[in-house]
Amino acid sequence: MHQPFTLHRVASTPACGIGLLLTALAWPAAIHASIAVAPMPRQVDVTDSLDLTLLVFEDGQAGTPPHSLEASLTANPQEPVKIILNRVADPPAVPGQPRKVRYSGVVPPTVRGEVRLELLELDVAPMMIGLARRTDAEPVPLPVVSEATVATTAVVEPPPTGATRAPQENPAALSRLSFHDPVYFAVGVNGREYTQFQFSLKFRLFEPDTPQSRSLLDNLYVGYTQSALMDLAADSYPIHDSLYNPSVYYYLPDTGLNAGWLTRTSLAAGYEHESNGEDEADSRALEMLFVKPTFYLGDPADWHWTFSPKLYYYAKKGDYNQDIEDYRGYGDYRLTFGHPQSLELAATMRAGTQSYASGKLEVTYPLAQWVPSMMGYLYLSYFDGWGETLIDYNRRSNAQFRIGYSLWR
Template identity: 40%
Template sequence: MRFYASLARLAPRTSPQNRHAILRISRASLLSTLVALAAFATCFGEAHATVAMLQPARVAAANEPLQITLLYSADDAQALTVTVPPTIRVTVNGAEQSPQPLELQREPGVPDTLHLQPGQFRKVRYSTPWPQSARGEVRIDPVGFDASPALVAINRGPQQDAVAQAEQAESQASTPAQAAAMAAAVDGPAGDAMSPPGDSLSTTGRGVLSHVSYYEPMYFAVGHNGDTNARLQLSFKYRILMPDDLRSKAFLDNLYFAYTQTSIWDLSADSRPFRDTTYSPQLFYYVPDTGWHSPFFTRMGFAAGIAHESNGKAGTDSHSINMPFIRPTWEFGDLTGNHLTVSPKIYYYLGTSNNPDIADYRGYVDLLVKYGSPDGWQLATTLRKGTKHWYGSVDSQFTYPLARLLGSKWGGYIWVGYFNGYGEDLLDYNNRQHWMARIGYSIAR
């Protein structure tokens, strides 16, 4: 009341009607202020729960349910009561299947509300059967709650229970030695055959579209030596069948179709034509890890198949070859860090078109030597030696992640290439390219 008396003294000459109006306005303003202060105190004094989705095991048995674990924690200094929903929803994306919504049921015995003291947490599990259509690696996206997606490889093979149990034990291992032993039980001593840290032949691309991945490097680069030209390459491979057991070494389970297109673009000539383009479809068997072990190498991969190369031209400019090939690949050192890769591609010519002497300039072996790390710089060099004189070529490509130069929002790599010798394209397989250096951008390496 002293507050109102003070207001009355501030306006001694105001009429009684006006003084009553001022007091009514002041009471309303004071009430609004008190409500705002109460709301402010409530907002800053209220305890909030943190909800997180724990990462599920990377390998799951198809005959076991999909299980999602939510972690509720009281992070503030006050006790907390949390309402736990009876169901949660996620979507599952796998291979070429459209996203499939799933509803997971809360585990029995969990009450509808949890009472957490400051600093306490509680795990709540939800589960539902895997969809029958889910194959290979699938992505799990939460719906209605804030959590990161998760990737899980579904094993439908005869040993799915043993593999899933070994994977779960690995995730719960308390020491690095125990984790390494469990990893060997799942994948063999060479490491993770389910998702290798760097494909033996190229950059693997297992994801939502798990049949499709990168094959040879994909890049665009420009250089100048007398004239200005660009070199660009597109390449991918497609896994024809997705096996129930992703570790399978069976022939049909690891059969791939690949397509690579390499072009030389003349930027100095009138109308800037593509001087030559090489089209190369391939069909081959490929495993990144054969399971053969040795103290001399970390992992051995293997590929074998048939490749066709053609420049798609007619008349005397037409050149094409058919090559059955085998390609073993050995990797040395830590596959997650800097390591050496040696991969000879050995082939034979079944048929040639307007280039019967191509072996004189190209030979029968492409020797690929790479050194670098999956998340750092890498130098890859392909060497060829023709059967006559000193004919052959050197093709070197240096790549470095743009994310390390410009920040994490950037993808791909800066690409620097050097070529010297014969056979950069089919049209000029018997013409010497003294040297050409280019710089550009690479999507995959």
């Protein structure tokens, strides 16, 4: 009796795209062979076709690879698109190496960016992949409709009118949503306004044709940060002050600038608003234009330094904080040292034009080092100086030590 084939895992990069999905396929029992998936390029370009290669090992087991692979691609909010990757001509065999079997299929031009991939008629969990398209490619003429082309690509029909449809998440939208500034909740031990929390998110407005795009719209983000100081020692836990900080900005995670120890440089530049949402004499507000490069020194995947000077221009100031540059100055300077899977130290410094200054030191350590299934970080912070909150921009705060939980650092 024949034994089912064994699917071997071939070493590949983390972004090997569709190549990874085939390592989990549950092939029909009629197939008997040792097959693996050849590593895919980091960027999967599908302007012409979507290609992949299987490796067939000569291990004495009988059987042949399948003639086609069927899948469904969903780039929300569009309807799912069904594609079939058909077997094409194999490359020449090389003695002593596994035989290569190639597949290729056409992906409709509307499918791009973060795409939900499902293997039809197979018990395989759906996954997200990245599809890129060359912007310099000439338009591809529509193929002649024939029995073969109709079988290659087809749009999955929507359910009949009135049919019940299970609610779905929007993976394309979720893929554009990410953390922005640090997210944490920390309790302090000195002074009345001792509990601080902050959450911060950003959203990418447009999906680029290629990950390397540097155009304005392809790299345009909307950010939002909100923080507050609470007095848990008082009745009803009043909020001492809140900060509302929306922004619109251009962001490149890698500008291509590197030399020696400088391994990467990112850049953010745009507009942001800060206010505390109060009226009359308690109102504080700012409109700012800013530029923020981040310089990475050392391997970002290992122990390394970063330096992030955020320089800003006050386009408009509220009536009750006209002299804020005396206490805040025109920039925030953040320096970090750490490891992505270990300890990180971060210091943020600010100096006003009239010799007023403030500083904040933050220490984070991944909780997964102690509890493997837990997400987030142990969070410690120490603040000393002027203007920990916007309402107190011209008041010296008590030195404050806090401890808590951070979801993002």
